[in-house]
Amino acid sequence: MMDTLRLATDADIPALEALIARSGLGLSKGFYTDEQAAAITRHVYGVDTQLVKDGTYFVIERAGTPLACGGWSKRTTLFGADHMKQAEDPLLDPATQPGRIRAFFVDPSVPRQGLGTRLIRHCEAEAAAAGFKALEMAATMPGVPLYRSAGYEIVEDIAVDLPGPVSVPLARMRKQIA
Numbered sequence: 001m002m003d004t005l006r007l008a009t010d011a012d013i014p015a016l017e018a019l020i021a022r023s024g025l026g027l028s029k030g031f032y033t034d035e036q037a038a039a040i041t042r043h044v045y046g047v048d049t050q051l052v053k054d055g056t057y058f059v060i061e062r063a064g065t066p067l068a069c070g071g072w073s074k075r076t077t078l079f080g081a082d083h084m085k086q087a088e089d090p091l092l093d094p095a096t097q098p099g100r101i102r103a104f105f106v107d108p109s110v111p112r113q114g115l116g117t118r119l120i121r122h123c124e125a126e127a128a129a130a131g132f133k134a135l136e137m138a139a140t141m142p143g144v145p146l147y148r149s150a151g152y153e154i155v156e157d158i159a160v161d162l163p164g165p166v167s168v169p170l171a172r173m174r175k176q177i178a
Contacts, residue, residue: 003115005122008057008069013047016059016069019107020045026108031141032168039166040140046081048073048103050089057103058122060115068115070104072123074130077102079138079160079170094131098174101137101147116146124177136174144171151175 008016024041032040050073051057057071075089078100092099101123106115127135138158139147152173159167 003060003062003067003118005058005060005118007055008047008052008059008071010049010052012059012066012069013049013052015066016047016105019066019069020047020103020105022108023105027106027111027142028140035164035166036168039162039164040160040168043162044080044084044160044168045103045105048077048080049082050075050077051102056123056126058119060119066107067110068104068106068119070116070119070123071102072127072135073100073102074127074132075100078136078172079103092132094133098134098136099127099130099132101135101152104143104146116143117150120146120150124175128177133178134174134176136172138170139173141169141171144173147173 021041024045025037028037051071056073059066060068074092076092077089104116104119152175154171155174156172158170158172160170161167
């Protein structure tokens with residue numbers, strides 16, 4: 001059966017939130033402790049609806065079932081869902097600032113089948129068409145191998161401190177796309 005890559009819509013958000021929760025918990029094994037995986041899934045992960053509004057968030061589905069989601073952004077927010085935002089999310093200048101790779105998640109029932117790579121390539125092409133010359137992200141540890149395989153390099157180790165208190169490591173990664 002053929003997988004379809006398409007723009008995410010508001011109607012997709014509930015199914016994507018469920019996919020993101022499954023992915024956050026299911027694909028973190030070996031990268032994060034159970035406590036870290038639960039904290040980042042609860043407090044950070046989720047759909048950033050601005051990406052849906054901007055037309056830069058995508059879903060890959062098979063027979064109508066979402067298997068992966070992810071996007072790119074022309075805005076300053078580096079990571080996190082709506083519940084993480086506290087202010088406006090201004091536009092980036094593609095001539096001087098890198099775009100963002102944002103909110104990539106794959107259902108744990110279909111890992112390592114090329115879905116993440118397909119989304120990255122699509123987002124890179126879209127961002128390049130919008131004038132961006134580089135992309136960056138705050139990658140989770142489970143995502144680092146995927147992004148490295150796509151040519152991204154770690155430029156900074158960072159961490160997000162969450163309630164609990166729980167500290168979760170991330171990696172700021174970057175790639176020139178033009």
